[in-house]
Amino acid sequence: MAKPKIGIIGLPGKWSTETLADAIEQRTGFRLIIDMAKVKLDIASGKLLFGQHDLCALDGLIIKKISSKYSPGCLDRLELLRIAEKAGVRIFSRAENVLRLIDRLSCTVTLANAGIPMPDTIVTESPEAALDAVQQYGSAVFKPLFSTKARGMCILDASLKSGELRNAIAEFQQDNPMMYIQRKLALPGQDMGLVFLGGEYMGSYARVPKGDSWNTTIHSGGHYAACSPPQSTIDMAHRAQAAFGLDFTTVDVADTDNGPIVFEVSAFGGFRGAKEGANFDAASAYADYALRELQS
Template identity: 60%
Template structure:
């Protein structure tokens, strides 16, 4: 029986993309890293082409990363992949599932509908309302709707005399302002990992120095963490509406109990490796092969 041909959608040269492509190659002998910036959808011929290869002829695609930077443009890339799915290619995770997570607001609305606890959150285009939220929250994190690893996030103290100017500067770049109350994270937050909806492990992101967030992009470090059953169940409930094949739920332990920040569209391989001592790429490939061959 011929081994399935499975492509990896990601960023060529990036560790997680290459690790996943290595894992696919080790199991199937086939290796293809797909840069969506080099993909052409030809509706007349019904082909989705990458360097002369029609992706619609593959057995499967794994989306590890859709773009280096999140933006509305990423949604167009997912629509192109949705065409391949319509042609019978099995995609992990499905483009429709990923679409609901690229926009931070879409993820938040789904979490709120599922009654998942989150920080106090307001969304507005009104700068006066944004200032009022910052004052009521005491300190507020202004978040771009499209970003990862805390990029573009701005911490604003509502009582700071410069707050109106800082809000205006943020709004000039991000007219729809996503505003969350800053929570005391006690120096860490958690990544709770699921594969096909089943719990895998939990790692902590521990902040370093005086930065206000814990992201690795800001110098945070991964560490092991053992959650209790209630925490795992909270994260399971948070990721369930999205139907992802591999994901990480970002959870923080606060004075008011555990809260969920977001559900990752792609999950974190390095956190699983360094915090849990597991090979996420190999586990995901096993999961994919079982479903492609079914």
């Protein structure tokens, strides 16, 4: 039986993309990293072309990264992949499932409907409602609907003078008409990423902030560490990821005085955190999983 041809959708030269491509090549002898910015859909012929490769002729596609940054344009790239799915290509994870995670609001609504505990959140286009939210929370994190690694986020505090606060809200809303506002929580010095492959729990890692930074992202100087969440937290994260049906993901969780809460479910999951914090080779495990799925 011929070995399947599996393409990697990602960012050429980036560690996680290249590591996954290495793992697939070692197992199949085939290596193709696809930059979605260079993909062309020909509706008339039904071909989804990357250079000389018709992605609709592959056996599988693994989405490691759809873009370097989240934006509404990522949704369009995922829509292109639905053509390949229709042609019978197995995509890890399905484009329709990933679509629900690129937009922070879509992710939040899905988690809320599944009864998953999250930080207190207000979503609004009204500056007055946003002002009320800050005053209600005391300190609030304003988050763009499309962002990763805390990019574009800001903290607004009720201690600001009314005029300053209104100006800050107006400035944020210039780029974010629909404002996503969360209560700023006092966290215990870290949050956690719980890793799932094929719906099964594989391990956890912690993100520890640099100094007194309000966020734990590596982009802001944080680092990965080992952690061992209790079974109740693992069970909650399992329910959270199950709402999306992803092949590989990381659930971002934090402990609070009122119990664990979920910040988000990742569209693509974190390879480096899994490796450095959980000692889990996500690339190799994901490659083995994809091959099993294609051969079953």
